[in-house]
Amino acid sequence: MLKKLQHQFLKQILGDKTANMQQRIVNQGELSNDFRVSIYTNAYRMRLKECIETDHEVLGIYLGDALFDQMVEGYISEFPSHHTSLRYFSERLPLFLTQNKPFNEHPIIAELANFERNLLAAFDAADHPVSSQNDLACMAPEHWPSLIFQPHPSIRLFTTDYNSVETWQALKQHINGEQVEIPAATNVKQSIWLLWRNQDRLTEFKSLSPIENEIIQYILNKKSFADICQMLAEFYPAEVLEQNILKHVNMLIDNQLVSLAQ
Amino acid sequence: MTSLTHIDVPKMNENFLGFGLGLRSQHYDYILSNQPTVDWFEILSENYMVDGGKPLYYLDAVAEQYPLVMHGVSMSIGSTDELNWSYLEKLKTLINRVKPRWISDHMCWTSANQINSHDLLPLPYTEDTIEHLVNRIKQVQDYLEQPILLENVSSYLTYRESNTTEWEFLNEITRQSGCLLLLDINNIYVSARNHGFDAKTFINEIDQTSVRQFHLAGHSDFGTHVIDTHDHDVCQSVWDLYDHALDRFGAVSTMIERDDNIPDFPELLAEMEHAKQIANIKGIFLDNHA
Numbered sequence: 017m018l019k020k021l022q023h024q025f026l027k028q029i030l031g032d033k034t035a036n037m038q039q040r041i042v043n044q045g046e047l048s049n050d051f052r053v054s055i056y057t058n059a060y061r062m063r064l065k066e067c068i069e070t071d072h073e074v075l076g077i078y079l080g081d082a083l084f085d086q087m088v089e090g091y092i093s094e095f096p097s098h099h100t101s102l103r104y105f106s107e108r109l110p111l112f113l114t115q116n117k118p119f120n121e122h123p124i125i126a127e128l129a130n131f132e133r134n135l136l137a138a139f140d141a142a143d144h145p146v147s148s149q150n151d152l153a154c155m156a157p158e159h160w161p162s163l164i165f166q167p168h169p170s171i172r173l174f175t176t177d178y179n180s181v182e183t184w185q186a187l188k189q190h191i192n193g194e195q196v197e198i199p200a201a202t203n204v205k206q207s208i209w210l211l212w213r214n215q216d217r218l219t220e221f222k223s224l225s226p227i228e229n230e231i232i233q234y235i236l237n238k239k240s241f242a243d244i245c246q247m248l249a250e251f252y253p254a255e256v257l258e259q260n261i262l263k264h265v266n267m268l269i270d271n272q273l274v275s276l277a278q
Numbered sequence: 279m280t281s282l283t284h285i286d287v288p289k290m291n292e293n294f295l296g297f298g299l300g301l302r303s304q305h306y307d308y309i310l311s312n313q314p315t316v317d318w319f320e321i322l323s324e325n326y327m328v329d330g331g332k333p334l335y336y337l338d339a340v341a342e343q344y345p346l347v348m349h350g351v352s353m354s355i356g357s358t359d360e361l362n363w364s365y366l367e368k369l370k371t372l373i374n375r376v377k378p379r380w381i382s383d384h385m386c387w388t389s390a391n392q393i394n395s396h397d398l399l400p401l402p403y404t405e406d407t408i409e410h411l412v413n414r415i416k417q418v419q420d421y422l423e424q425p426i427l428l429e430n431v432s433s434y435l436t437y438r439e440s441n442t443t444e445w446e447f448l449n450e451i452t453r454q455s456g457c458l459l460l461l462d463i464n465n466i467y468v469s470a471r472n473h474g475f476d477a478k479t480f481i482n483e484i485d486q487t488s489v490r491q492f493h494l495a496g497h498s499d500f501g502t503h504v505i506d507t508h509d510h511d512v513c514q515s516v517w518d519l520y521d522h523a524l525d526r527f528g529a530v531s532t533m534i535e536r537d538d539n540i541p542d543f544p545e546l547l548a549e550m551e552h553a554k555q556i557a558n559i560k561g562i563f564l565d566n567h568a
């Protein structure tokens with residue numbers, strides 16, 4: 017009995033008017049039964065829309081009201097929430113945007129959504145200490161080869177075919193009241209971006225060179241420092257190898273990306 | 279802030295925490311740098327069911343300085359789906375971290391068929407529903423090893439099959455399950471207006487011993503109906519009802535609940551002070567429990 021009522025109500029909330037919930041409720045006062053039911057159906061869509069707006073502020077500005085509303089309607093219908101927290105409701109928005117017209121005709125849209133998901137993931141990923149230059153200096157030379165860098169749990173790699181991160185930055189500045197020119201969408205070259213959260217709990221991102229990307233891939237795959245050096249030795253001429261190894265290690269340490277472990 | 283540790287708390291009232299506010303991320307920095315005089319904070323449990331970062335950092339920092347209670351929205355205690363054990367496990371993990379004075383959720387259902395409406399949906403007031411709820415509340419309380427508080431929700435419709443009043447429904451559940459009530463005074467007002475019952479009757483009929491906490495909040499009044507938006511100041515009718523609730527229930531931990539259109543911290547603090555004044559006039563203080 018209760019089960020049937022809940023399934024019927026949910027069906028109505030999800031947008032199926034044939035659920036006929038108004039038949040199951042009492043006539044009271046001035047408000048019609050249709051109106052009473054619509055309070056719930058409207059609240060459902062409003063709440064989920066607000067959630068997408070909050071998580072994807074920049075995407076919202078990029079799309080403009082009409083397209084944003086179209087996206088919200090489509091996404092809510094196709095991907096109802098299976099989570100107890102709204103934090104995860106929009107997880108599949110990038111997927112929706114790559115699968116549905118007109119959004120998938122402009123791949124930068126899904127890239128913008130994906131970038132914002134990655135920022136959120138870095139924001140509340142697990143905490144972990146990172147090592148400093150001092151920790152590095154204290155490390156005995158014989159321990160270096162077997163060293164495995166522990167990546168900070170917030171680290172995310174993000175590949176773009178379009179200038180989506182540059183566009184995101186410009187739109188963010190625009191939201192903050194700065195006078196900026198929003199770049200036109202172009203797919204000049206593929207870029208790889210690193211996102212992470214620093215020890216002040218601020219989310220950062222930077223573009224990676226192909227060799228930096230390779231190093232991060234090695235670290236994420238728990239390869240040792242010796243393995244990384246071997247890979248770098250194939251990339252750099254012998255006379256500049258050491259200085260480049262040092263440069264890359266400094267990049268990892270100064271950006272608070274790793275801790276040192278044996 | 280008032281330190282609870284130096285107060286001789288009589289046994290009867292050990293659950294009176296005084297006057298609190300909902301902890302909102304907009305106010306983290308203000309609270310930590312100004313240490314305002316607030317007796318306790320209520321956190322929204324789901325906001326802290328994450329792995330790390332700012333939410334847990336600020337949670338730990340505030341927990342070091344203030345007593346906390348936990349308030350959730352996703353237990354879906356009235357649902358006919360299986361109890362969501364993975365949610366309850368996360369809740370228990372958070373309880374172990376926060377060590378709250380108590381935890382609460384809502385007397386409602388939020389999900390069915392594994393789909394979450396993210397809304398607090400009303401239940402029909404019937405014998406069957408009571409039995410269903412009591413059974414589930416007992417399971418949750420056994421698992422969490424403590425009684426839980428459940429909050430009356432605002433509602434906009436009455437099911438045809440309901441055959442008792444909301445207050446009798448709540449009383450029956452607290453009596454049979456041993457759970458406690460978080461009475462939201464604003465929700466009583468909102469439901470009373472939408473269904474045409476007398477809000478004071480609701481308060482007069484609720485068992486006195488079952489109430490552990492009050493919520494005070496604002497709503498949007500559309501004349502023909504009222505929507506529980508939590509985005510306004512507490513209105514005079516709700517203050518009057520609070521006054522009446524104090525007469526019936528005595529010293530009950532009270533807080534201002536604001537979820538939207540969140541003002542600067544001092545504005546909420548002023549609302550909390552107003553609640554305190556109403557209680558003080560009745561001789562209700564944190565320090566002497568008169």
Ligand SMILES: [Fe+2]
Nearest residue numbers: 429462493535
């Ligand atoms: Fe409430």
